[in-house]
Amino acid sequence: MKLSDFLNQSCANLNHAGQLSPLILSIADAGKQIAVLVAKGKLAGVTNKLDSINVQGEAQMQLDISSHDIFIDCLSTTKLVVGAVSEELASPYYFDGYAVDAPYLVCFDPLDGSSNVAFDGVVGSIFSVLPAPLNAERSEAMFLQQGIHQIAAGYVLYGPATMLVITLGAGTHAFTLDPETQVFELTHPDLQIPAHYPEFAINASRQRFWEAPMQQYIADCIAGEEGVRQCNFNMRWMASMVADIHRILMRGGVFLYPKDRQVTDRAGRLRLLYEVNPMSMLIEQAGGKASTGRASVLGLQPTQIHQRVPAILGSIQEVDLIEQYHQR
Known part of the structure; x- marks a missing residue:
């Protein structure tokens, strides 16, 4: 099953009225673009360390900045997101031109484990989707919600295969990117962690x-x-x-x-x-x-x-x- 078909079916069952589907697809598109940069590595100049540090006090790589920008660009096209929190920004980012009733906030780490890129190690992007409070003022307080209120969450893994793992609150499912068609296909439905593994x-x-x-x-x-x-x-x-x-x-x-x-x-x-x-x-x-x-x-x-x-x-x-x- 293609990611788009899975989302259309799942969002209908979860009464999201189709709004969540284009948001997740935009994040999947960001993952595809970042996967290309990760695969190019030194050829694209993205493994270079910058003189800047982020709000966490960590040295930044060009790939950190590029991944963050890709996420922001993809989220902005949906008009469904009021604002976002990123590992790379001290304060929330608020989108211009979002719909008045835009329903979502997004929190994301654009490139987890970015230091691994220097030696061709596995990295990924992590995201969380939260409900946007109605008629709330733009402030950090909007994002300070318990994890139980997350509408969706997931990550994109950039390894031997590029994989998208998501939950919409009804199981955890993994999709693998077909490098020929550039389509995420459901390959691991309804993942289950054994109760014990040594x-x-x-x-x-x-x-x-x-x-x-x-x-x-x-x-x-x-x-x-x-x-x-x-x-x-x-x-x-x-x-x-x-x-x-x-x-x-x-x-x-x-x-x-x-x-x-x-x-x-x-x-x-x-x-x-x-x-x-x-x-x-x-x-x-x-x-x-x-x-x-x-x-x-x-x-x-x-x-x-x-x-x-x-x-x-x-x-x-x-x-x-x-x-x-x-x-x-």
Whole structure:
């Protein structure tokens, strides 16, 4: 099934009156354009580092800026989006010429894991669609909505194949881009994460800064068959949230970016609105669970547009167990 057919059918069933379909198609188009730039790499000059840094304090690459601009251009054509929050901008971007009753807000990370491009590693784009409050003044407050209010979420993965993974609130579905027709085709309908899979993804170089519950959980996993878990675990880390979450959606396991005591000015590393919330919706719609270790991610009330939180996402039994470690 083509993406357009899937969206028309799904949006009709979800009573979105066809407005969500053109929005998702515009994001898919942005993904196609970014995929071309990623594939060209050094040939297109997009792997060059710039002198500028973004609001996160991170060095920017030309590909970060180009990907952001592509997203903004594609969203603007729909006239359905009032404003957007991007990793690359300190403040929200508001669209000129949007329809008076434009129903959506979009939060996005235009290129997650962009440092991987330098060595031809996997990267991706993440997005979240929120309802636009009626007759609300343009302000950051518009975007400070709990993840449970997301209308849709997804990511585009730029790897050996370009894939679009989305949820409209009724399951998580993956589409593969046919390079000949440039059409996204449904290849993995209704993804389901197994309740348990002996694999975890974590940046082990930060271990000395983790809280005691996470230290103990990882130690118990590493102990293998001889330890309390009585099971051998694998560790994976791609340095790209899109790549690690994609693997978990395809076969299970748990993704961990826990609270880090070295970073005292923020609770976690990953941004709530355009990284953790959309990925959490995808994970939970696939039968998994998303937590900070102490609370449900999708129930968190954001306090600022670039807020960071701990993230524990994946197979439900493992996330439940990690919450128990924190409770103890």
